[in-house]
Amino acid sequence: MEHILINCSPRETRVAIVVDSVLQDLFIERACARGLVGNVYLGKVVRVLPGMQSAFVDVGLERTAFLHVADIFEAHGEGDKPKPIENVLHEGQSVMVQVAKDPIGTKGARLTTTISLAGRKLVYLPRDPHIGVSQRIEDEAQREALRAMLTAMRPESEKGGYIIRTSAEEGATEEEFRDDMAYLGRLWEEIRSKAGVSAAPTLLYQDLSLAQRVLRDMVHKETECVVVDGEAEFEALEHFAERFVPVAKGRLELYRGDRPLFETHGIDDEIERALGRRVDLKSGGYLVFDQTEAMTTIDVNTGGYVGKRDFSDTIFKTNLEAAQTIARQLRLRNLGGIIIVDFIDMSREEHREAVLAELRRAVSTDRTRMTVSNFTELGLVAMTRKRTRESLAHVLCEPCPICGGRGEVKTARTVCYDILREILRLSRQYKDAKEFRIQASQSVIDMLLEDESPALELLQASIEKPVLLEVEPSYTQEVWDVILA
Structure with missing residues (x-):
């Protein structure tokens, strides 16, 4: 049976669609960034x-x-x-x-x-x-x-x-x-x-609020109840249902528990997992999601799953489970645009057809329009999912201020070489400078004092100017300055 959980706070509304105790859909609407579609x-x-x-x-x-x-x-x-x-x-x-x-x-x-x-x-x-x-x-x-x-x-x-x-x-x-x-x-x-x-x-x-749209569009005969954890929102939804969605009024319930509604159903933990790159499968395999501006790629891996029969059977079962999980994760993460799935290579044609059929079956319940192609010569499956709003990651997260959204930072050694090249360039441009002072993070200064001390000595001998080192605690590993004196 289906349960709809509506979590209300002054500036944010979250809606979870739970089918047989498994989170299937998630919607988030914030007052400061309310969707404009329909306005x-x-x-x-x-x-x-x-x-x-x-x-x-x-x-x-x-x-x-x-x-x-x-x-x-x-x-x-x-x-x-x-x-x-x-x-x-x-x-x-x-x-x-x-x-x-x-x-x-x-x-x-x-x-x-x-x-x-x-x-x-x-x-x-x-x-x-x-x-x-x-x-x-x-x-x-x-x-x-x-x-x-x-x-x-x-x-x-x-x-x-x-x-x-x-x-x-x-x-x-x-x-x-x-x-x-x-x-x-x-x-x-x-x-x-x-x-x-x-x-x-x-x-x-202005289009209806998220909670009102849920009552209008998502309550059906399989919906057992709609649980709301805010009293004011519950009364407003009762009034709305009475006027426009009578079938939903009898299913509305006010949650009065001490623990947060989403916590009691494990929804917050599911949201955290949906923000990660890796999604573990019950079989021991796992998926890796990478979202870029142009497309989303999903890599399927066997992980620790070895199976009880032959290796091709192991791959087939992992890909079948992956197809079901991918469909669910696309909804939870609200991923749109072009999606490329790299299933584990299957040698048997009937296995590829069965995995493709399972993927199409799993995405058929998605409320957002999707298309699924056949396997390409490289063993990839391309899908498109209509993009009408930001993904979950774009709603809840922002690019890392340290790496700028790359997902990785330059090593301390790489930064050292960047700094040494910059000092060499500045020494040729400002020949009257008496000394150069490097301001950088602790890890970069340590690298210059230890592993790269010979390079620093060679540089000082080459430019015939002293180079002083200064730790700047507020700097991240990629941030540095060279000051002339």
Whole structure:
């Protein structure tokens, strides 16, 4: 059974999805960095780039947001090819936009003018008359039945369209559809009214909080309970559930225990493990995750697992377990973009097919869209996972101030040689200098006094100037200064 745990604090909300006592999903939202996806703004076009068929739009964020012509609804006429962006937008123009992707790294938010507002069972498209069905509803007969029911219900005066959400697969009723249509219609009118009296840039609509989205989107028949550890948040969620998600109200529980909610379920320990490079497998094997700007690589290793039969069987079982763990770790770490998995080489084709099938099965429950390729000639599996928000590591961590995010620092010997080369360079540039003083960390000074003392003596003889050494306790191993006197 599934349990949803909601941990509330004044500036942060954390949500854990636990299935059969195993953490499967983790979501974190902070008040200072709340996600922007779904927000609707009245923005001002600050620059149009015909060469890129894109525009930069000021919506009031730290960085200007990015709008491509393919995401401009008004640019799409009867043909397949959109109109040139310079014929649709101009600098200084006000435009209603919605955030499709949060700012990531140095990139600004990605925008669209195709507004979509999500309800419990429906997504409303006020500018698009299309009626669609979520791709996750695979039964063709059910898809057609849902589409026909909604089409018959839509008023003739309604110019907008709808997408039927996956949650409707469990048996949506006409009453639920009507409730959603009425709520979303009121919401759109509020947004339009605010846009009519506001000056760009301004926020017209902010998406629901993390806890509210969890109630709206993630509570289903397999959800046994939703446990909340904050009394004020519990009451707010009860009120929200009563209005919009009646099915969730009976599952809400207020946690009153003395120990922290996440601690009692081991969630904090799981978060710590999800921040590490290495993930141990029950079989004795392990995974190594390396996240870079371009992609994430995952290396599978047998470790101490030797198996009871032959070595190929050991490799096969390790890779099978790795496939299941990788799918779970991708969700916990919220890794997106290109992902390369280096499974242990398998000589038998049936083993490779079974591992690939297990990986596809394991990622099929992921709420984020994924694609999984076949094995390449090098034995690698490439995957893509839609990136809509920062990874767990980017939310909770920052680059190490000592190594600058490299994960390693120069050795004391390497730093010594850097310093000696710099003194040689300075001695040629400043011939009137009487002496040079090195300020560095204890480990570097010790290296110069001990192992590298012959090099230091040779340098002093070469430049015919004394070189003094001084320990600077606040300096890390890579930080140093050379002072001329």
